[in-house]
Amino acid sequence: MCELLRINTDRGVMIHDGQSRFSKNGQPIHHFLGTSTFSEYTVVHAGCVAKINPAAPLDKVCVLSCGICTGFGATVNVAKPKPGSSVAIFGLGAVGLAAAEGARVSGASRIIGVDLVSARFEEAKKFGVNEFVNPKDHDKPVQQVIAEMTNGGVDRAVECTGSIQAMVSAFECVHDGWGLAVLVGVPSKDDAFKTAPINFLNERTLKGTFYGNYKPRTDLPSVVEKYMSGELEVDKFITHTVPFSEINKAFDLMLKGQSIRCIIRMQE
């Protein structure tokens, strides 16, 4: 959680001199999140550069960015499910599928996907999800449905939606005594997490994570190695390949949700 280099959507300039390195027709263009990778060349702070395996195919490992690392790391670095354990994943978008992939790689035996769109379940099976709950299909709260499915609650829950209701449900669906819930989604800044404190008294744990607790500069190379060894399967996250000149088509695809996942690789 480096104060200097942590994600800052407001800065838009280099730290050293407070200036931008981009311009068009003499007008400065701001940097974005310290990397500005939607350009052929970019200027970044040395602390934002990680050296990865030179044999790694850049058109694949480019997806090992915020979404995939956050979801995968939330499970393998923070939730740390034991082999044979049960994990509920809230939200089966790209981040949730990466979290499920982390549960699969960790050896969890029950991976319960929770999503308001039932059509996502079929695709999620590729990522290890083997049970599915759509909250809309039930009259009772989803946490209660999951508790009944699992004799009192899951061992781990990973919330990947950003919905405050899903955050509360994720915490309330873990088992007393050892249950741990991880909040991954980025909430609205006006949301308040509310739960009855008795849920803490019963020895549950609630953890947050940022970027799956990976430190980009030192840890990203090891995530690339997980891909190179076949442990982390990246290709299945890629649904479309779009040339950079059609970037707006890519955004359209994402916004229309034509893809189950929202990662679109750019190539030029």
Add this chain to the structure above:
Amino acid sequence: MCELLRINTDRGVMIHDGQSRFSKNGQPIHHFLGTSTFSEYTVVHAGCVAKINPAAPLDKVCVLSCGICTGFGATVNVAKPKPGSSVAIFGLGAVGLAAAEGARVSGASRIIGVDLVSARFEEAKKFGVNEFVNPKDHDKPVQQVIAEMTNGGVDRAVECTGSIQAMVSAFECVHDGWGLAVLVGVPSKDDAFKTAPINFLNERTLKGTFYGNYKPRTDLPSVVEKYMSGELEVDKFITHTVPFSEINKAFDLMLKGQSIRCIIRMQE
């Protein structure tokens, strides 16, 4: 978290046959919390009996009950502060002092006591508390005061009040990235824990505990050994010794708060 034997204030009878073993003038008297130790003789479930060191003085180790074990265990078993770290203790009653004692035994270097009664600080020094904050002395929220004292937040916070506001403050006063808050107090069942979810996103952890995560039957003997070895100082928790026939005087002392702590040992 044994479902069968966990604390149940409603049961009041033996599990085996649903009957009480106490009576007065033919009227049954209910059991209390599975132990009913305010009597010369008692009948308890075998799972509620722990064999302790026979050399332990019963008039001292009797205070190793709910309050002390909960507070001490919350720090040593759940918060687990590292030597040299900073710990904030919310509430300097018996439980909070036991939590401070746990921080002292763990080698924490800054133990910040937070209480609305400044007079408690002097006594709390015996338990390792070496800095004090009274929220009433400040115009800003206590979590902000503590963050400013500690360059961004304490490493660990242990909340021992049962006040929902203290629970939120305890969580919000820990440092981003590695901070961990433990909720010990028993909340009102109508309370709701509310915090901005961004606090989780910044990699903080919130944990609950019940009885300091000690399992009474298997762990209580080891807590007695900590007393016997001098590591855990029990005598300083005892402020009054009252004969059993004056039990109501003991309750009066507790309720009037004449003692900083609320543990009163009974002897007959």
